[in-house]
Amino acid sequence: MKITLVAACALVDADNRVLVAQRPEGKALAGLWEFPGGKIEPGERPEESLIRELREELGITVKEACLAPLTFASHGYETFHLLMPLWICRRWEGRVEALEHAALKWVRPARLRDLAMPPADAPLIPPLIDLLGP
Numbered sequence: 286m287k288i289t290l291v292a293a294c295a296l297v298d299a300d301n302r303v304l305v306a307q308r309p310e311g312k313a314l315a316g317l318w319e320f321p322g323g324k325i326e327p328g329e330r331p332e333e334s335l336i337r338e339l340r341e342e343l344g345i346t347v348k349e350a351c352l353a354p355l356t357f358a359s360h361g362y363e364t365f366h367l368l369m370p371l372w373i374c375r376r377w378e379g380r381v382e383a384l385e386h387a388a389l390k391w392v393r394p395a396r397l398r399d400l401a402m403p404p405a406d407a408p409l410i411p412p413l414i415d416l417l418g419p
């Protein structure tokens with residue numbers, strides 16, 4: 286089974302809310318809410334790839350020093366196994382915009398449980414609640 290490496294980020298605002306982004310129509314898992322990020326391309330370090338994805342998807346600039354590793358997801362999908370480290374980030378430049386997603390929203394960590402998210406993401410929620418509160 287092929288392992289796909291994806292770098293993802295929980296952006297956290299001053300009220301300890303987390304940004305989630307809705308996957309657009311036409312893509313796998315369309316309509317589900319995910320953490321911004323994407324596949325790590327050959328030759329890229331994971332942090333570089335995450336910074337690139339945050340710029341492409343949200344239009345923000347993130348410094349590597351502002352990324353802190355939090356946890357990871359390991360999940361077997363039908364055609365690949367996803368290994369997805371999750372960083373958290375509280376500082377960035379610019380204002381988030383849905384450049385590639387259908388919508389964005391800021392949610393309290395405990396409310397992530399009420400959202401339709403990819404199956405890989407469920408184990409990411411408790412560490413976020415532990416860190417940020419409900």
Ligand SMILES: Nc1nc2c([nH]c(=O)n2[C@@H]2O[C@H](COP(=O)(O)OP(=O)(O)OP(=O)(O)O)[C@@H](O)[C@H]2O)c(=O)[nH]1
Nearest residue numbers: 291293312313314319320321322323324367403405406
């Ligand atoms: N960014 C992100 N991807 C996630 C999350 N959960 C999860 O299962 N994934 C999976 O990780 C992969 C992310 O790849 P991607 O976003 O770069 O690629 P994609 O499916 O849009 O397709 P692409 O091949 O056209 O780039 C997808 O298979 C996606 O379903 C998540 O919270 N954030």
